Amino acid sequence: MAPANGDAALGNWTTRSYHRNWLLAQANGLFDFFQHNSINPKGGFFDLDDTGKPLNAAGQVRPIHITSRAVHCFAIGTLLGRPGAADVVDHGMRYIWNHHRDTRNSGYFWSLDDNGPVDSNKQGYGHAFVLLAASSAKTIGHPLADGMLADITEVLNTKFWEAKHGAIAEEFTADWQALDGGNYRGQNSNMHLTEALMAAFEATGDRDYLAKAESIADLVIRRAAGSVGWRVAEHFTTDWGLDKDYYHPNEMFRPAGTTPGHWLEWARLLLQLWVLGGKKQEWMPDAAKSLFSQSIALGWDDDKGGFFYTLDWDDKPAKRNKLWWPACEGAGAAHFLNEHLPSDYHEEHYRRIWNVIERSFIDHKNGGWHEELTEDLVPSHSLFPGKGDIYHALQACLIPLFPANGSLTKVIAEAGGKI
Numbered sequence: 001m002a003p004a005n006g007d008a009a010l011g012n013w014t015t016r017s018y019h020r021n022w023l024l025a026q027a028n029g030l031f032d033f034f035q036h037n038s039i040n041p042k043g044g045f046f047d048l049d050d051t052g053k054p055l056n057a058a059g060q061v062r063p064i065h066i067t068s069r070a071v072h073c074f075a076i077g078t079l080l081g082r083p084g085a086a087d088v089v090d091h092g093m094r095y096i097w098n099h100h101r102d103t104r105n106s107g108y109f110w111s112l113d114d115n116g117p118v119d120s121n122k123q124g125y126g127h128a129f130v131l132l133a134a135s136s137a138k139t140i141g142h143p144l145a146d147g148m149l150a151d152i153t154e155v156l157n158t159k160f161w162e163a164k165h166g167a168i169a170e171e172f173t174a175d176w177q178a179l180d181g182g183n184y185r186g187q188n189s190n191m192h193l194t195e196a197l198m199a200a201f202e203a204t205g206d207r208d209y210l211a212k213a214e215s216i217a218d219l220v221i222r223r224a225a226g227s228v229g230w231r232v233a234e235h236f237t238t239d240w241g242l243d244k245d246y247y248h249p250n251e252m253f254r255p256a257g258t259t260p261g262h263w264l265e266w267a268r269l270l271l272q273l274w275v276l277g278g279k280k281q282e283w284m285p286d287a288a289k290s291l292f293s294q295s296i297a298l299g300w301d302d303d304k305g306g307f308f309y310t311l312d313w314d315d316k317p318a319k320r321n322k323l324w325w326p327a328c329e330g331a332g333a334a335h336f337l338n339e340h341l342p343s344d345y346h347e348e349h350y351r352r353i354w355n356v357i358e359r360s361f362i363d364h365k366n367g368g369w370h371e372e373l374t375e376d377l378v379p380s381h382s383l384f385p386g387k388g389d390i391y392h393a394l395q396a397c398l399i400p401l402f403p404a405n406g407s408l409t410k411v412i413a414e415a416g417g418k419i
Helices: 017-035 064-080 087-099 124-139 145-160 187-204 207-228 260-276 284-299 324-340 344-361 392-399 408-416
Strands: 111-113 117-118
Touching: 017 064, 017 087, 017 392, 064 087, 064 124, 064 392, 064 408, 087 344, 124 145, 124 187, 124 260, 124 408, 145 187, 145 260, 187 207, 187 260, 187 408, 207 260, 207 284, 260 324, 284 324, 284 344, 324 344, 324 392, 344 392, 392 408
Parallel strands: none
Antiparallel strands: 111 117
C-alpha cells in the first residue's frame, strides 16, 4: 500500500519542526480548555459539556480516575513549565487523599459527590490510576506523593495482587468483600496498572513494580492475546480463561467483544516495557508490531476513517461509533513503533490517524476534543455526555515530541522540559 499524503520515506512527521509545533499547540489548547474550566471548587474536577461548561455542576459525581488522570497530566504540565499546573496537581492530590481515601477500611472509593461516597466499591481500575497519580506527583516533589505512593502500593499488594496469576483481581466492596462473587477478571484494569507500575518504577527505582508490569503483560498479551491471533480479550473468568460471551451494560468500561483501541494501547506499553526492562523480553517488539497491524487490518474504517469502538469475535465491527481515545492510542503506538521498528507502514498510519483527529475529533470551534463520533464522524453522545478528560488526547500530542523510552514524566524530566 502506498503511503498516504506523501512518501513516508522522506522522513517521519515527528522530525519536522512544523508538525512538532502543531502538536505542542494542540497540547496547549487542551491544557487551556481543562485548566480553566474543569476545577471544581468543592474538590475534584467537573465533566464539561461541549462548550467547556460544567455538566450538572450542583451535583456532579466525581470518579477517581478523572481526578487521578488530571493529577498525572498537570504534573506533566508542571515538568514542561506551564504556569498554574502545579496548583491543579495540588487540588487533585488533596481530593484523592482527603476524600477518596477510605481511612477506615483502606483503599480508595470509586466515586464521590459533595456529600461523600456515591460508589464506595474498590475498583482495580481506579486504584491503578491512583498509583499513576502518586508516581507522577512524586516527579514534581508534591508533599503528599510519597505517602500516597506507599499507601496505594500496600493496597495493591495486599488486596488486589494475585500472585498465582501474576495480575490483579477486579473489584471489591468497601470492606473488601469480593464483588459479585469475585468471578470476573478484566484486562482493562490490568493494562492501566501496567502503565502505572512503569511510572512507579521510574519514580522510585523499585524493580518490584517493573516485575509486576512484566507479569501482567505476559499473562494478558503473550499468553492470552497470542493465543487468539493478537486480539486482546477484554473479559476473563476467575482463573483467567477467556470469556468471549461476557456482557455488561456498562459499555464505557466493559464493552462486549474486543476493543481495537486497547490493542493499540498495549502496543505502545509493550515497547515501553521492553525498553525499561533492558530489552530482555524478546517477544515484546514482535507482539507490539502484530497488535498494531491487527488493529489496522480489523479495526480501522478504510472508508470513513477512525477506529471502530468494538469488534465481535468474528472480527466484524459491533459498535461502529468512533471514540477519541483509540485514535489517541493509535498515534502514540505508531510513534513508538516508528522509533523502535521504523517502517513506511507505521509512518503512513501515524499520518492517517492524525488526519482524522484534526478533521473530526478536534473541536476547532469550542476547544477540546469531541470524545465520541458516529460511524460517519459526526459528534454524538451515546456513551460520553461531553468532554470529561484530558488524559488520552494530551498524551497523544506530547508522546511524539520525546524519546520513546519511558513515561512522559520520565522523558520530559530527563529532557529538562525541552521539546
